[in-house]
Amino acid sequence: MHGGLRAEGLxxxxxxxxxxxxxxxxxxxxxxxTDPLQNLTAPAPPVEELKVERVVLEPGLIRVHVRADGxxxxxxxxxxxxxxxxxxxLEPAGPIxxxxxxxxxxxxxxxxxxxxxxxxxxxxxxxxxxxxxxxxTTPRFGTGxxxxxxxxxxxxxIAPVAVGVMFYPAMRGFGPTLMDFILALTAGxxxxxxxxxxxxxxxxxxxxxxxxxxDALVLVSGLVTLAGLLAxxxxxxxxxxxxxxxxxxxxxxxxxxxxxGLVVGSALATGAAALATFLVTGFVxxxxxxxxxxxxxxxxxxxxxxAFVGLVAIAGLPAVFGVLLGAQAFSPFxxxxxxxxxxxxxxxxxxxVVALISRRSGxxxxxxxxxxxxxxxxxxxxxxxxxxx
Amino acid sequence: xxxxxxxxxxxxAVLKAGGLLGALGMGAAATPAAAATHDAQxxxxxxxxxxxxxxxxxxxxxxDHDRNGFDPWTIATEFEFGExxxxxxxxxxxxxxxxxxxxxxxxxxxxxxxxxxxxxxxGPTLRCVEGERLRVRLLNAGTHPHSVHFHGIHSARMDGxxxxxxxxxxxxxxxxxxxxxxxxxxxxxHTLPLKRHIHKxxxxxxxxxxxxxxxxxxxxxxxGRLFGTPEHARWQExxxxxxxxxxDFDDENEFYAxxxxxxxxxxxxxxxxxxxxxRLYVVNLTEFDPINSIHLHANFFxxxxxxxxxxxxxxTIDTVMQCQAQRGILEFTFAEHEPGxxxxxxxxxxxxxxxxxxxxxxx
Numbered sequence: 041m042h043g044g045l046r047a048e049g050l051x052x053x054x055x056x057x058x059x060x061x062x063x064x065x066x067x068x069x070x071x072x073x074t075d076p077l078q079n080l081t082a083p084a085p086p087v088e089e090l091k092v093e094r095v096v097l098e099p100g101l102i103r104v105h106v107r108a109d110g111x112x113x114x115x116x117x118x119x120x121x122x123x124x125x126x127x128x129x130l131e132p133a134g135p136i137x138x139x140x141x142x143x144x145x146x147x148x149x150x151x152x153x154x155x156x157x158x159x160x161x162x163x164x165x166x167x168x169x170x171x172x173x174x175x176x177t178t179p180r181f182g183t184g185x186x187x188x189x190x191x192x193x194x195x196x197x198i199a200p201v202a203v204g205v206m207f208y209p210a211m212r213g214f215g216p217t218l219m220d221f222i223l224a225l226t227a228g229x230x231x232x233x234x235x236x237x238x239x240x241x242x243x244x245x246x247x248x249x250x251x252x253x254x255d256a257l258v259l260v261s262g263l264v265t266l267a268g269l270l271a272x273x274x275x276x277x278x279x280x281x282x283x284x285x286x287x288x289x290x291x292x293x294x295x296x297x298x299x300x301g302l303v304v305g306s307a308l309a310t311g312a313a314a315l316a317t318f319l320v321t322g323f324v325x326x327x328x329x330x331x332x333x334x335x336x337x338x339x340x341x342x343x344x345x346x347a348f349v350g351l352v353a354i355a356g357l358p359a360v361f362g363v364l365l366g367a368q369a370f371s372p373f374x375x376x377x378x379x380x381x382x383x384x385x386x387x388x389x390x391x392x393v394v395a396l397i398s399r400r401s402g403x404x405x406x407x408x409x410x411x412x413x414x415x416x417x418x419x420x421x422x423x424x425x426x427x428x429x
Numbered sequence: 430x431x432x433x434x435x436x437x438x439x440x441x442a443v444l445k446a447g448g449l450l451g452a453l454g455m456g457a458a459a460t461p462a463a464a465a466t467h468d469a470q471x472x473x474x475x476x477x478x479x480x481x482x483x484x485x486x487x488x489x490x491x492x493d494h495d496r497n498g499f500d501p502w503t504i505a506t507e508f509e510f511g512e513x514x515x516x517x518x519x520x521x522x523x524x525x526x527x528x529x530x531x532x533x534x535x536x537x538x539x540x541x542x543x544x545x546x547x548x549x550x551x552g553p554t555l556r557c558v559e560g561e562r563l564r565v566r567l568l569n570a571g572t573h574p575h576s577v578h579f580h581g582i583h584s585a586r587m588d589g590x591x592x593x594x595x596x597x598x599x600x601x602x603x604x605x606x607x608x609x610x611x612x613x614x615x616x617x618x619h620t621l622p623l624k625r626h627i628h629k630x631x632x633x634x635x636x637x638x639x640x641x642x643x644x645x646x647x648x649x650x651x652x653g654r655l656f657g658t659p660e661h662a663r664w665q666e667x668x669x670x671x672x673x674x675x676x677d678f679d680d681e682n683e684f685y686a687x688x689x690x691x692x693x694x695x696x697x698x699x700x701x702x703x704x705x706x707x708r709l710y711v712v713n714l715t716e717f718d719p720i721n722s723i724h725l726h727a728n729f730f731x732x733x734x735x736x737x738x739x740x741x742x743x744x745t746i747d748t749v750m751q752c753q754a755q756r757g758i759l760e761f762t763f764a765e766h767e768p769g770x771x772x773x774x775x776x777x778x779x780x781x782x783x784x785x786x787x788x789x790x791x792x
Contacts, residue, residue: 117538118488124782125691127484147484161683163538165676 108136120159197359204331221414228418241379247372258380265384282341295382301362490537499549509553543630552633578619611639613736628716647739691784698788713751724776730761
């Protein structure tokens with residue numbers, strides 16, 4: 041009898057819930073059918089937006105992937121390269137639907153290592169510009185190229201993280217105060233990574249069509265990831281510690297490195313000047329700190345050797361996939377989403393590392409010189425090594 | 430703009446990649462790209478680009494001239510002579526111009542909200558004879574005030590810059606003055622804002638043929654200019670209005686052309702009979718850029734600045750520049766050339782590559 045009442049109550053709530061939904065459907069239908077704002081919009085030319093999402097350069101050919109947005113489908117009517125109208129083909133041909141994509145092939149004797157300016161004139165006469173900063177043939181998926189890209193990914197992700205984890209044996213001998221310092225240092229490193237990840241996410245968002253609200257997506261996906269991982273991490277009733285916390289840190293760093301890989305891969309695809317070896321060195325040093333962060337929470341946990349291998353793989357391998365994917369095809373929208381998720385994952389581990397210090401040594405320890413010094417040192421090290429990159 | 434939105438790839442990202450690749454010393458990108466450059470240098474596109482692999486310097490598609498209601502080949506060769514009558518022993522010539530708003534396709538697939546005289550850009554080429562009395566009636570069927578300002582000799586009341594000679598929408602005005610001096614002139618709307626009224630399409634060519642009786646010392650040359658005489662019949666005349674269109678209204682032209690449609694004579698050349706001399710009436714009505722120019726390939730011409738003299742102001746040149754509203758007459762012959770396509774274009778390569786690129790086909 042009680043259950044029956046409840047079911048009836050649910051049915052009533054369900055029926056009542058339909059009321060605002062139906063009202064909304066009705067309102068939208070009225071707006072579409074009667075177009076009451078016609079007077080406002082009739083004389084206005086269509087609003088148009090065109091974003092170049094990706095440029096592929098082959099000998100004698102510039103291939104551009106664009107995404108359109110606007111109040112009406114957008115037609116690319118003419119194309120300029122370096123201030124001259126050029127023949128081109130559209131694939132698919134015809135107008136580009138709102139948020140739709142198209143590929144523009146422009147035969148052009150582009151010049152290796154030089155800058156080229158593209159300009160797309162739409163049927164309404166609006167012009168959208170894109171600059172190829174340094175023209176270089178896009179790497180293809182040949183064996184040699186894949187090997188190179190994988191090597192780039194390994195250097196970017198695996199090598200420095202593995203080196204960083206090697207701090208572990210040394211850290212085992214640390215006393216409680218030094219351990220607080222190291223954990224605070226980890227929190228500082230991760231916080232810098234968080235700022236960097238959000239920054240890269242926004243940078244990608246700037247390349248996506250405005251309507252996709254990619255800026256907001258970076259933050260929303262970050263917060264959702266943060267909430268989700270916090271909940272998962274504490275689902276056993278206690279916060280993650282030791283190897284478990286290291287695992288979460290590795291996941292966060294892995295997502296970040298995937299995003300980094302995308303950017304680097306895409307930079308390879310869009311061309312880059314050849315520079316000196318010290319930059320690579322700088323990059324390796326910068327990422328070594330990531331390995332340190334993974335190792336720190338495991339002090340006292342006595343993990344097996346394969347745990348280290350697994351954690352390094354989780355944190356580092358995504359960079360390899362990122363580079364491979366970034367060098368081929370990705371849209372700024374998805375890259376921004378990756379950075380958002382990565383930011384959320386890093387935010388989670390920052391919170392958990394701080395929580396760990398507070399549990400180990402009491403919340404007062406957070407403001408003691410060891411912790412504050414470690415935190416500041418972590419931020420400073422990351423900033424300083426970032427300057428090398 | 431959001432502070433986190435640098436437009437180009439961040440320097441850091443480029444450096445990262447460059448550093449890595451450079452360090453690896455096996456640049457996946459470097460080798461094939463070098464090959465591309467090499468190839469591009471080894472196989473230069475013939476002339477202005479006909480290589481199937483390297484594409485062409487041209488617009489894609491074609492303009493619907495029927496929908497526009499005019500085409501650049503007719504504009505180059507047709508003159509408007511008006512209605513001729515005798516009044517008090519003088520020849521009276523009357524023209525009617527109607528200013529109207531019209532959406533025109535100024536390049537394949539690109540519509541431009543033009544303001545026009547008689548529905549075309551440039552407006553009709555008005556042609557008369559030195560010493561005639563002219564009456565030009567302007568009807569304003571557009572949505573903004575307009576006028577006709579002639580480059581010629583006339584009174585302030587007839588200048589089209591103020592008072593009743595600026596015509597409100599729905600109104601009309603008759604400009605009356607003597608046809609002088611002879612030469613190659615122009616007319617345009619002089620309503621403010623001036624730049625907008627001109628570049629939206631309110632301009633045209635205004636030719637005053639010399640009266641041979643008034644120039645006994647150069648009567649033969651004058652008869653060669655005067656439409657309808659036997660001496661004139663052998664000439665092949667073309668009107669070339671050098672213009673441009675700023676389709677996104679940023680005070681910079683997206684398209685340049687001879688007579689509005691970019692590359693029109695490049696694809697379908699103006700036809701020239703080898704044996705007959707050629708005369709071009711060239712008028713610069715380009716906005717935003719201070720000068721425009723015309724360069725004739727494989728040939729030289731005599732130039733009559735403003736067309737107001739019967740002896741050349743410049744002899745044996747192959748390029749001449751004109752500032753805004755400057756104009757002149759070019760005379761040359763292909764009599765000793767072999768038949769074929771002969772280019773003419775702005776020698777600002779920027780303008781040429783954005784549409785002001787043409788051919789004569791000499792047969």
